[in-house]
Amino acid sequence: MKITNDTIYKKLSQIHKDIQALKEEESEVLKEEAKIVIEEGKLMKILDKEVDLQFESIIDWKNYIWDACPYKKPIEKNKEIDFICKKTGNKCRFGDCFRNKLKSAK
Numbered sequence: 001m002k003i004t005n006d007t008i009y010k011k012l013s014q015i016h017k018d019i020q021a022l023k024e025e026e027s028e029v030l031k032e033e034a035k036i037v038i039e040e041g042k043l044m045k046i047l048d049k050e051v052d053l054q055f056e057s058i059i060d061w062k063n064y065i066w067d068a069c070p071y072k073k074p075i076e077k078n079k080e081i082d083f084i085c086k087k088t089g090n091k092c093r094f095g096d097c098f099r100n101k102l103k104s105a106k
Contacts, residue, residue, distance in 0.1 A: 054102055058094045065099050066092065 031038050055061040066072065072083045083092040090096055
């Protein structure tokens with residue numbers, strides 16, 4: 001097979017098109033990465049707020065705080081029982097429990 005200038009030109013043109021397509025794809029990937037980094041930053045801020053918990057495990061929280069909590073008030077609605085905090089007025093939940101916050105985080 002004889003290699004001509006036309007063959008070389010066609011190959012170079014195809015390589016150039018492939019490189020352009022890769023550059024466009026890379027640009028899209030970089031945009032998506034930037035979005036992910038922004039979302040990660042938001043999630044880290046949320047996590048930082050939640051890290052200030054006295055008990056990281058819901059089981060430990062239940063055993064040491066919730067089971068003997070004097071502030072929980074049972075409320076029955078539609079044959080289901082939910083618990084309301086007498087102090088905050090919110091539903092008793094692991095993530096929101098004021099008694100599970102570290103003293104420095106209050």
